[in-house]
Amino acid sequence: xxxxxxxxxxxxxxxxxxxxxxxxxxxxxxxxxxxxxxxxxxxxxxxxxxxxxxxxxxxxxxxxxxxxxxxxxxxxxxxxxxxxxxxxxxxxxxxxxxxxxxxxxxxxxxxxxxxxxxxxxxxxxxxxxxxxxxxxxxxxxxxxxxxxxxxxxxxxxxxxxxxxxxxxxxxxxxxxxxxxxxxxxxxxxxxxxxxxxxxxxxxxxxxxxxxxxxxxxxxxxxxxxxxxxxxxxxxxxxxxxxxxxxxxxxxxxxxxxxxxxxxxxxxxxxxxxxxxxxxxxxxxxxxxxxxxxxxxxxxxxxxxxxxxxxxxxxxxxxxxxxxxxxxxxxxxxxxxxxxxxxxxxxxxxxxxxxxxxxxxxxxxxxxxxxxxxxxxxxxxxxxxxxxxxxxxxxxxxxxxxxxxxxxxxxxxxxxxxxxxxxxxxxxxxxxxxxxxxx
Numbered sequence: 001x002x003x004x005x006x007x008x009x010x011x012x013x014x015x016x017x018x019x020x021x022x023x024x025x026x027x028x029x030x031x032x033x034x035x036x037x038x039x040x041x042x043x044x045x046x047x048x049x050x051x052x053x054x055x056x057x058x059x060x061x062x063x064x065x066x067x068x069x070x071x072x073x074x075x076x077x078x079x080x081x082x083x084x085x086x087x088x089x090x091x092x093x094x095x096x097x098x099x100x101x102x103x104x105x106x107x108x109x110x111x112x113x114x115x116x117x118x119x120x121x122x123x124x125x126x127x128x129x130x131x132x133x134x135x136x137x138x139x140x141x142x143x144x145x146x147x148x149x150x151x152x153x154x155x156x157x158x159x160x161x162x163x164x165x166x167x168x169x170x171x172x173x174x175x176x177x178x179x180x181x182x183x184x185x186x187x188x189x190x191x192x193x194x195x196x197x198x199x200x201x202x203x204x205x206x207x208x209x210x211x212x213x214x215x216x217x218x219x220x221x222x223x224x225x226x227x228x229x230x231x232x233x234x235x236x237x238x239x240x241x242x243x244x245x246x247x248x249x250x251x252x253x254x255x256x257x258x259x260x261x262x263x264x265x266x267x268x269x270x271x272x273x274x275x276x277x278x279x280x281x282x283x284x285x286x287x288x289x290x291x292x293x294x295x296x297x298x299x300x301x302x303x304x305x306x307x308x309x310x311x312x313x314x315x316x317x318x319x320x321x322x323x324x325x326x327x328x329x330x331x332x333x334x335x336x337x338x339x340x341x342x343x344x345x346x347x348x349x350x351x352x353x354x355x356x357x358x359x360x361x362x363x364x365x366x367x368x369x370x371x372x373x374x375x376x377x378x379x380x381x382x383x384x385x386x387x388x389x390x391x392x393x394x395x396x397x398x399x400x401x402x403x404x405x406x407x408x409x410x411x412x413x414x415x416x417x418x419x420x421x422x423x424x425x426x427x428x429x430x431x432x433x434x435x436x437x438x
Contacts (some may be wrong), residue, residue, distance in 0.1 A: 006398040022143075022364060023150050023189035023344025028303065030126035030190070031152035031197025037103050037121055038159065038203050044111035045281055052267035055113035055268045055280070062114075062260025062315050065105040070256045071100045073104050080120055083152060084174055087145045088401060093135050094148075098128040105316030113280040115306035118159055118316020123318075126155025126194070146183040147176070153187040154194030161198075161205035165367035166191035172360045174418075176393070178403025179362075188198055206284055208291050210343040210351070211244030211272035213375040223338040224348065228386025230334065231327060231349055235356030237392040238304055238323065243398065256314065259425075263313020267306060279306040283325040290346040302327035312354035319396045320354055347372045348383040355384035359400060393419050 048054050069077050076098035078081060086094060106121040130151025149170045157166025167188040171179045214220060249259040271280060278286045279302045286303075289295060306320040308384045331349025335342035347368060355364035361384040368380035393402060393410055398417035402410055410419065 019146075019186045020189055022133065022137075022139075023154075023186045024193055026126070026147060026150045026186075027154045027158075027190045027193030028128045028197055029129040029133070030122075030151055031158045031194040032201065032368070033099060033103075033125045033129060034122045034155060034194070034325075034379065035157035035198045035201035035203050037106070037118070038198070040075075040103070040107045041110055041118060041282075042333060044107045048111055048113055048281065052277075054111060055271050058109075058112035058114055058264035058268050058315075059261045060264075061108040061112045062264035062313070063257050065108050065316055066257030066260045066314055068101060069105070072097060076101065076124075078125075078306040078399075079124050081396055083124065083148055084397060086397035087148050087174055088399075090141065090144055092133040094128050096128055096132055099125040102316060105128045106318070109310065109315045109317045110281050112264070114264065114310040114315045114317060115140065115280055115283070115303065115312050115322060116319075117282065117317065117321035118318050119156055119320040120158035120318030121316070122153050122155035124155070126151035126153075130154075130400075146186050149180065150186040150190035150247065154219040157191035158194040158198040158203075160367070161193040161195060161203075162367045162370045163188075164189040165363045165370055166195070168304070168366055169360055169363040172299050172363050173358065173397060173400065175401040175403030176359045176395075176406065198215070200418060206288065206369055208288065208347065210341075210347050210372045210376060212341055213344055213373070213379070214341070220340060220379065221382060223340050224382040225386050226351055227331065227334055227348055228336060229390050230355035231330065231352035231383060232387035232390030234300070234304070234326060234330060234417070235323070235353045235358075235387060236394050237396050238308065238326065238353070239305070239396045241359045242319070242396065243309045243394075245308055246314070249313055260314040263309055263315060267309050268395075270306070270309070274305065276302065279303050282321050284321075287325050287350070290332040290350075291343045292341060294393075295329055295332045297333040300326045300333065303329065322352040323357055323396075324350050327351065335338050344376070344379060347376055348380050351380055352383040352387040356387035357396050359388060359391070359395045359397075361385045361388040362388045 012308045076095055102121045102124045109116050127148050130147045134147050138197060153170030153189050156169045157163040170187040171183060174180060180313045270276065303322055303325045311317060311319060327349030328346040331345035332342050335345045338345065351364040351368040355361045364384045365381040369377045389406055393406060393416060395416055398415065402412050402414050405412055
């Protein structure tokens, strides 16, 4: 019996229409919030540069923001990790106050000279606002997970001006080695529209230029692999240092607002004792310089140290822009050793350290092509994948699940936060077995 093809051919139209409308709503909210955030961040940066003494208010700013979270935001203090956990294991609606708390906290950090980024703030605002859409509209519970992913994509895309990378980031960041294709349309639509909303509000994104990209060669590809190894190890070092410092603060200091107060004081003192202006705030001018001229080889170490102290102590802000800085400066420093143009290696490091630290090699590769042009794809893709593999089962987002392990012996479907304890337990069990056998 033959059935009419018309209904089958058009059966997906209601689904497409539904998610285009919902994605447009999420994008409008997130893109507008990101625009407000970016304008506020520009103001904070210019004010800090005009008044260098504001660095001495960083401890006070950290204490006040920490106190606000302690009194009003304990439920949302986990930030991006809360979003990832809610997508994997939905429990309750994310409070709307996550958005203003993280916006104010991040602007305060930048106003007073902390070394932090911006993507975490935009992603958290996008997720919180997207969850309100689910709360306001009569949607199925299954739709909530997709809306949260769309909010993440819209936040990432609107803050960096990279809609394709933003869409893939929302799909890729949840689990290592696994993509969620059921949300591909909402994530793509929300990322594209969120970026366009930001542009309509007058947002301007920084442009980077790699003037010459050599054709792929045997040595060029080998150099990309070697650089990828170094980028992955530094991404791993960054992630584990931030988590290690944060864990140490929590063990030693029970009253949460004191942690950013002490961390802010340490950053302020360190900045006063050295020429650290380039390591404070976002560091965009230094990133741009990495594509234009050789930089001191130690620049990436300075930025890593100041960012670890800022974020590990509990001051608010994202990790990604500092990772861009660290990667671009490190690539610039590696150029003489690897015999590739320093703008090319700066671009590779820009995305590859992020790929290793966030376990998002596909989004990072696409970001490179959106920012630097498609010709960089082979070099950037190879560096990002190798970095991802070499960073191990660590990352800046501890709520990520292990979808497909990078190597044998790592259980799947665990949170990255659980892996160190499991590894220690397995090691202790192996040593006990050896002693028993002996």
